[in-house]
Amino acid sequence: MAIWTVGDVIRRTQVLLDDPAGRRFKPDYIRPIIDQENEGLQIMLERLGVQQEEQIAIFNVPPATSAPTDLTAYFAPGQPLQYLMRPKRLDWKVVGQNDTSYVQADLVDELDDVLNGNVGCQQYRWAGGSIQTTPSYGAAVTLRIYFLALSQTIYDSSVQVMRGIGSILALQTADFIAAMNNDMGKLGPKLSKKLSIAKQNFTNLIVIQSQGQTLVPRGTKRGGAAQFSAGGVPYI
Numbered sequence: 001m002a003i004w005t006v007g008d009v010i011r012r013t014q015v016l017l018d019d020p021a022g023r024r025f026k027p028d029y030i031r032p033i034i035d036q037e038n039e040g041l042q043i044m045l046e047r048l049g050v051q052q053e054e055q056i057a058i059f060n061v062p063p064a065t066s067a068p069t070d071l072t073a074y075f076a077p078g079q080p081l082q083y084l085m086r087p088k089r090l091d092w093k094v095v096g097q098n099d100t101s102y103v104q105a106d107l108v109d110e111l112d113d114v115l116n117g118n119v120g121c122q123q124y125r126w127a128g129g130s131i132q133t134t135p136s137y138g139a140a141v142t143l144r145i146y147f148l149a150l151s152q153t154i155y156d157s158s159v160q161v162m163r164g165i166g167s168i169l170a171l172q173t174a175d176f177i178a179a180m181n182n183d184m185g186k187l188g189p190k191l192s193k194k195l196s197i198a199k200q201n202f203t204n205l206i207v208i209q210s211q212g213q214t215l216v217p218r219g220t221k222r223g224g225a226a227q228f229s230a231g232g233v234p235y236i
Contacts, residue, residue, distance in 0.1 A: 005082045006075060006129070009034055012170035016191060017177060017184070030173065031129035037172045038085055041165070044199070048206045053149045054088070057081055060095050060142050061121075064135030068111050069121065071131040071143075083149040087131055091144040092121040102144060105133065168202060171195040 010027050011020075013034070019025050057080035061069065074081040091102040108123045114134050121133035121141055131145070175195050178188035 005077065006031065006034060006085065007077055007082065009166055009170045009173065012167065013173045013177070016170060016174035018187065025177065030177070033176060034169065034173050035086070035129045037176055038169060041169055041172060045165070048203065054146065055083055055149045056144065056146050057084070058142065058144045060140055061136070062140050064137050067114070067135045068125075068132040069135045071133070075130065081131075081145065081147070084145070084147040085149055087124075087126055087145055087147045089146040090121070090124045090131070090133070092133075092136075092141045093144075094119065095140040095142050097142075165202070168195070168198050171198055 007027075010022075010030050013030050014020055014022050014025055017025055057074075059074065059080040061071075071081065073079065075084065076082065090105045090107075092105055093099075093101040093103065103120065103122075105121050105124045108125055111123050111125055111132060111134050114122075114137075117138045118134065118136060119138040119141075120136050121143065124131055124133040133143075171191060172195055175188070175191040178184045178191050183189065
């Protein structure tokens with residue numbers, strides 16, 4: 001199953017904005033816009049009966065030295081949260097305790113202040129495309145995070161259809177950024193047109209599949225995976 005990482009979407013967005021090296025549009029600028037545009041994309045997916053993939057990441061975090069504990073580093077390639085698009089739930093336990101010791105953290109808009117000896121991550125917030133938790137000064141903790149990942153594939157009994165959701169999200173993000181920058185000359189209208197076509201093509205694919213029609217992508221053997229896009233990282 002091919003899964004798009006946030007990094008993949010950022011890089012594709014930079015290419016669409018004619019800034020492949022990221023000199024003008026940095027990842028920290030693009031990431032919260034991706035989060036914003038992903039909410040709109042989810043509405044479209046739900047309307048079409050398509051769900052994003054749910055993943056679980058379990059990893060240890062050392063004792064905190066400052067507040068809040070920011071998990072941005074764990075979003076990097078090769079790290080546990082590299083595929084995260086939006087968190088659903090966060091549990092914590094002290095490292096070494098058994099799994100029955102997990103405690104669910106509360107999702108809040110603003111984290112409460114805690115004493116210097118606090119143990120555990122009682123609260124977390126999702127803002128700016130990253131997760132922050134209350135600091136666990138007194139002990140290292142194991143986090144168990146349930147989250148939505150952006151899948152690029154759907155399946156039926158006879159054929160695998162590549163669906164380019166990551167491409168649509170990158171296009172939607174680039175289109176929004178261009179609109180905020182006076183359309184960047186002629187680039188803005190081109191992105192808007194390309195986004196409209198991509199969404200319509202995606203909708204057509206879902207409709208065809210829901211009607212039970214067999215869809216074999218051009219140049220692809222039946223039962224194989226059609227490469228809709230060069231983006232994405234294989235993940236089994």
